[in-house]
Every structure is written in structure tokens, then in C-alpha cells.
Amino acid sequence: MAIRPPRSDNGADRRTPGSFRDPSGFVFERDGTLYRQVNRAYQADYDRLVASGLARTLIDDRLVIPYSEVDEPPSEPESAYKILRPERVPFISYPYEWCFGQLKAAALLTLTLQKQALTYGMSLKDASAFNVQFIGSRPIFIDSLSFETHRDGTPWVAYRQFCRNFLAPLALMSLVDVRLNQLMQPSLEGISLELASRLLPWKTRFDPRLLIHLHLHARAEKAYAGQTKTKTKTRAKSKASPGGSSPAFSKHALLGLIDSLEGAIKSLRWSPAGTEWADYYSETNYSTGATGRKVDLVAEFLDRVRPRTVWDLGANTGRYSRLASERGASTVAFDVDPACVERNYRDGLARDEQKILPLWLDLTNPSPALGWAHTERSSLLDRGPVDLSMALALIHHLAISANVPLERIARFLRSTCQSLIIEFVPKQDSQVQRLLASRADVFPDYTSDGFESAFVEHFAIERAEPIIETERTLYLMRARPE
Amino acid sequence: MPSWFDLPLNWLTGIATDWPAPILAYLDPGTGSFALQILLATFFGGVFALKQSWSNLKLWLSRRFETSPPTADSRSVRNTPSPGSPDNARPTVHGHQTAKIR
Numbered sequence: 001m002a003i004r005p006p007r008s009d010n011g012a013d014r015r016t017p018g019s020f021r022d023p024s025g026f027v028f029e030r031d032g033t034l035y036r037q038v039n040r041a042y043q044a045d046y047d048r049l050v051a052s053g054l055a056r057t058l059i060d061d062r063l064v065i066p067y068s069e070v071d072e073p074p075s076e077p078e079s080a081y082k083i084l085r086p087e088r089v090p091f092i093s094y095p096y097e098w099c100f101g102q103l104k105a106a107a108l109l110t111l112t113l114q115k116q117a118l119t120y121g122m123s124l125k126d127a128s129a130f131n132v133q134f135i136g137s138r139p140i141f142i143d144s145l146s147f148e149t150h151r152d153g154t155p156w157v158a159y160r161q162f163c164r165n166f167l168a169p170l171a172l173m174s175l176v177d178v179r180l181n182q183l184m185q186p187s188l189e190g191i192s193l194e195l196a197s198r199l200l201p202w203k204t205r206f207d208p209r210l211l212i213h214l215h216l217h218a219r220a221e222k223a224y225a226g227q228t229k230t231k232t233k234t235r236a237k238s239k240a241s242p243g244g245s246s247p248a249f250s251k252h253a254l255l256g257l258i259d260s261l262e263g264a265i266k267s268l269r270w271s272p273a274g275t276e277w278a279d280y281y282s283e284t285n286y287s288t289g290a291t292g293r294k295v296d297l298v299a300e301f302l303d304r305v306r307p308r309t310v311w312d313l314g315a316n317t318g319r320y321s322r323l324a325s326e327r328g329a330s331t332v333a334f335d336v337d338p339a340c341v342e343r344n345y346r347d348g349l350a351r352d353e354q355k356i357l358p359l360w361l362d363l364t365n366p367s368p369a370l371g372w373a374h375t376e377r378s379s380l381l382d383r384g385p386v387d388l389s390m391a392l393a394l395i396h397h398l399a400i401s402a403n404v405p406l407e408r409i410a411r412f413l414r415s416t417c418q419s420l421i422i423e424f425v426p427k428q429d430s431q432v433q434r435l436l437a438s439r440a441d442v443f444p445d446y447t448s449d450g451f452e453s454a455f456v457e458h459f460a461i462e463r464a465e466p467i468i469e470t471e472r473t474l475y476l477m478r479a480r481p482e
Numbered sequence: 483m484p485s486w487f488d489l490p491l492n493w494l495t496g497i498a499t500d501w502p503a504p505i506l507a508y509l510d511p512g513t514g515s516f517a518l519q520i521l522l523a524t525f526f527g528g529v530f531a532l533k534q535s536w537s538n539l540k541l542w543l544s545r546r547f548e549t550s551p552p553t554a555d556s557r558s559v560r561n562t563p564s565p566g567s568p569d570n571a572r573p574t575v576h577g578h579q580t581a582k583i584r
Contacts, residue, residue, distance in 0.1 A: 155519035160512040212522060220514035220521075249523045256526030257519060259533065 013075045017375035022126065024145040027086075028075045036067065037075050038082040038145065045122075045148045046082065054120040054147065063113060064141045065089065065133075089142060090309075090330040090357070094377055095129040095165070096185040097359040097367060099341040100173050100270040101349070102139070103181060106132035107166035107265045109139045114156070114258055118251065123150040127158035129165040129184070130377075136354035137345060155249045156257060160221070163213050164190025167264060171210060172196055174268040178338045181360075188371050193218035209264035272339030290469040297465050298392070298421060299323050301476040305419045307387030313363055313416075314394035318344040318356060324390070325355035332386075334361035363394075364402045381415055389417035392474075396425045399446055400435045406445060406454035414458035420477040424451050428471045448473065 016027040016034075024042035028035055038046050049055045058064040067086040074080030095103060106129055114124045126146040132139050156162075165184075168191040172180040176199055183191045197218040204210045286294070298320050302310075307329050312321040315333035317340050325331040333356055335341050344358035361367065366380040391413060398404045413420055425432055426448060427441075445454075452461065459477035466473050519526075 155516050155523075159519055160515035163515075212518075217515065217518055220518040221512060222514070224512075224514035224517060248520050250527055252530060253519075253523035253527035256528070256530030257522075259530050260526060 127162035137348040168196035309386040
């Protein structure tokens with residue numbers, strides 16, 4: 001397909017900030033539609049990807065995001081080969097927001113792709129965890145330009161990246177502490193193998209796969225850290241056979257490497273138990289009647305707003321998030337407890353839910369903008385706003401546990417949504433009493449009136465319904481124009 | 483200064499730099515990572531071959547002693563192309579305006 005001349009207004013294209021490292025192409029947005037430009041530099045690999053049938057197979061199997069070639073003027077005509085229109089992922093999430101099960105699923109997807117690619121004479125040149133996204137409980141690979149023609153005799157280019165992005169964090173989460181996936185946030189290139197090797201228990205050196213892929217791998221990196229490329233290349237050239245076709249690393253060895261990594265990933269496990277919130281619903285102060293009333297009210301409010309996108313902030317294991325997702329809203333269920341997120345994810349997986357995405361998030365320190373020029377990875381607010389946010393049984397944790405003034409909570413929630421379902425939990429409530437049991441009550445404004453006066457600055461209160469058998473009130477609010 | 487653990491690794495990975503040059507990748511694949519893979523190529527290949535042989539043996543034995551007739555499911559084999567064989571691949575749609583890959 002011939003590339004059409006550029007549009008005169010292509011200056012309005014918004015290039016996705018994180019899409020600049022790979023010379024094969026980039027993603028841009030035009031008139032609200034997402035496109036991917038394939039550059040001429042990737043022409044040969046792209047043609048093979050399509051002609052071999054690999055692209056079709058991976059898309060049909062829902063392993064790679066579906067896309068179509070379109071007759072759209074390129075964003076950068078001088079380097080353009082094709083323009084693709086990929087299906088849009090409902091919500092972009094990052095590995096430091098995933099639970100253990102999500103990261104493990106993303107790792108296994110990446111290895112499956114590499115095995116499939118090798119079957120078609122291609123190979124993954126990029127094994128970054130950021131190339132995987134979730135549509136509901138299913139992981140899907142979004143970078144369709146990550147495949148290159150496999151050159152016989154060469155090892156896996158993305159081996160180190162895979163170990164840093166998947167194996168190291170999963171091993172640390174499984175064998176040290178599940179919260180260590182947070183190391184992915186300051187290290188967007190993945191966790192240093194040397195650091196992972198140092199943090200992992202000594203006994204992991206007796207696991208042959210972890211010994212090879214993490215401990216020996218870290219040592220090998222260190223051993224070669226001081227070598228210059230010139231020295232290495234000269235040495236390699238002197239040893240390589242004429243024509244450079246020495247089968248130094250057979251395809252059989254490559255499949256063995258992938259098989260070994262797959263075994264290592266599958267052997268890592270983590271079970272959610274024993275955290276503060278994992279048993280929340282069985283330890284809550286709600287009676288059965290109160291729970292039923294709250295469910296009915298949330299459902300009624302959702303039916304009134306009919307949101308297409310929902311964030312449930314402090315979702316626990318997702319009971320109320322599912323009221324939204326079952327109504328067709330693309331719902332992100334955030335929680336600060338990794339055990340809750342894991343349980344929520346496993347529930348969604350068991351039911352093959354496509355509309356609910358559980359993610360880890362500390363609302364008092366939400367995911368920031370990260371990477372080059374602070375734009376490579378978006379902050380939480382950059383990924384909003386949504387039609388509706390829910391903050392159920394959350395306000396007392398923000399206002400009392402985290403000392404955030406009510407006005408600031410209202411302002412923050414306004415920046416997330418157009419409509420808000422929020423539960424006010426007064427001081428008389430036993431859960432708030434627990435929070436105040438060991439500290440001075442320095443919250444004179446934390447009253448029903450104080451709550452309403454703080455929120456009416458940013459929202460119009462549409463409904464305020466008491467929840468029977470409790471002291472709590474459930475509000476439906478509409479955002480005021482900013 | 484290298485530790486006692488590094489010495490044999492340095493020696494072995496030194497041998498292992500015998501890969502076809504040059505390796506071109508838009509990401510730095512890491513010299514140590516390449517060296518480790520080549521060093522262990524025989525090991526990975528050997529273990530994989532053993533696992534495959536064992537799977538094949540189990541399959542052969544199960545077929546050898548299988549008494550029930552094959553079901554419809556067991557007869558349907560997915561049309562997977564052989565390695566690097568575009569001729570056997572599924573038909574593709576490409577090179578046409580708005581040609582949908584899916």
C-alpha cells in the first residue's frame with residue numbers, strides 16, 4: 001500500500017510520549033484515534049511478520065493487540081512505510097501497579113510469543129514488561145513491532161531484559177516480599193540483576209534455574225562490565241568462522257533457554273494471605289442488611305449515571321467494582337493491599353472478566369509521571385479523568401490515617417472524574433473509633449457538615465442516602481465545571 | 483578484585499565470546515548476557531532435547547497401549563507451520579488499503 005502524502009495539519013498529531021526508543025516506528029494520536037507508524041527501517045521485518053502468518057496467528061489467539069493497516073497520511077512521511085490502527089487498550093497500566101499474578105501472566109505471555117515467533121523464523125527483540133497490557137484479566141502484547149527476523153546462531157537479544165523485567169521482580173516478590181515489585185518504579189529498565197541476586201535468599205543458589213538466570217547472570221554482567229565493545233568484537237571476529245555463520249547458539253539451545261525461563265517463572269508462587277485487608281469483607285462492621293442496602297444504592301447510582309469508565313478507589317477485592325463492570329463500564333479497581341489486588345485479579349481470571357482491571361495503588365502517593373522528561377510513563381491523573389469514581393469506605397483512611405484535609409480530598413477526587421459515589425464514615429463509626437483509639441483527635445472538621453461543605457466546592461450533591469443499621473451516608477455527586 | 487567465584491566464570495565466559503559478529507540490536511543486549519547464553523548453549527540444548535525425547539517416548543507409549551478409538555478432538559490437529567516455512571502459513575491479507583489483519 002502506497003503511503004499517502006502528509007496532511008497539512010499533521011502538526012496536530014500527538015506522539016505518544018513513551019514511544020521513541022525503537023527506530024522501527026512509533027505511536028501517535030490523531031483526532032482521538034491511535035495510530036502506529038511503521039518506519040522503513042522495519043520494512044523487511046514487518047513484511048516477514050505479515051507474510052509468514054505470525055501476525056495473524058498472534059492476533060487470532062489474542063496474544064497481540066489487533067490492528068489494521070490504514071490509508072492514513074503518516075505523521076513523519078520521510079521515514080514512513082505503513083500506518084497501522086491498533087485497537088485501543090481501555091486503561092494503560094504499569095508493572096509497578098500489577099499484582100504478582102499479573103506480572104507472572106505477562107512473563108508467560110512474553111515467553112509464549114518468543115516460542116511462537118521462533119516457529120515462524122522470527123524472534124522478540126524487546127521483552128519489556130511495559131509492552132504488555134491487560135484487558136480485564138487477560139494480558140496482551142501491544143508492541144507489534146517487537147518482532148525481528150531470527151538470525152541463526154545468535155542468542156536471544158532480549159534475554160537480559162526479560163530477566164530484569166520479569167524473572168528478577170517475580171523472584172523477589174515470591175521469595176522475599178511481594179511489595180518488591182515497587183522496585184520497578186524507580187528502575188524502568190527493570191530490576192538490576194546484581195541487586196536481585198544480593199536481595200534473594202542464599203538458598204535460591206541451589207535452584208538451578210535461578211542460579212543460572214539470576215545469580216550467574218548477574219556475575220556474568222559484572223565480569224563483562226569493564227569490557228569495551230571494540231575489544232569484544234575484535235575477539236569475536238577472530239574466532240568466528242568465515243562469513244560469520246558459526247552456529248554459536250543453535251535454535252535448539254534457544255528453545256531450551258526459553259523452556260528453562262518458562263520453568264523458572266512457573267515455579268515462582270505467591271498466595272495472598274495474612275494482610276490487613278485480605279479478609280476485609282469478613283471483618284467489616286457491616287450487617288447483612290446494611291451490606292445489601294449499600295449494594296442496592298451503589299447499583300442505583302450507577303444506573304443513574306451510566307458511566308462508560310469507572311475508577312474504584314480503595315476497591316478491596318472488588319465487590320462494588322463488579323457492580324460497575326457488570327453494567328458494562330470499563331472499571332479499574334485500585335487498592336493499596338497487594339493481597340486484595342491478587343484476590344481480585346484471580347477472581348476476574350476465574351470468571352474471565354474483561355471489564356475489570358485490579359491494580360495496586362497507594363492513593364496517598366499515586367503513580368507519578370516517570371521516565372525521560374517526566375513523560376515516558378503517565379501519572380495516574382494523566383490517565384484520567386473517568387466518567388465516575390467510587391470512594392467507598394475510604395474517606396476516613398485518607399482524612400484520619402493519612403491526615404489529608406477534606407478539601408484536598410475533594411479537590412483530588414474532582415480531578416479524577418465527572419461523577420462521584422462516595423461514602424462518608426462519621427466519627428461515631430466503630431472503624432473510625434479504631435483509627436482514633438491510639439491517637440489524638442485533631443480532626444474537628446471531620447463531621448458530616450464539614451464533609452459536605454468541603455465537597456460542595458467541587459461537586460454538586462445529587463443524592464445523600466443513609467445506609468441502614470450504620471451511621472454512614474452514601475452520596476452521589478456531580479462535578480462542578482472547573 | 484574478582485572473587486573466587488568470578489575466576490572460573492571469567493575464564494568460561496571468555497571462551498564464550500565466540501559468537502558471529504557483529505550483533506546489532508537497538509537495545510543493548512548486554513555482553514555478559516550474551517556470554518552466559520553461549521556458555522550454556524549446550525546445556526540448554528541438551529536439557530531441552532532430553533525433555534522432548536521424554537515427551538515423545540511418553541506419547542509413543544500412550545499411543546502404543548491406547549485401546550479406545552481416537553476421538554474427534556484428538557484427530558483435529560492445528561495447522562501450525564513448520565519452523566521458518568512461510569509456505570505453510572495461513573493465508574494473509576496485507577498490502578491493500580484498510581486491509582484488516584484480524
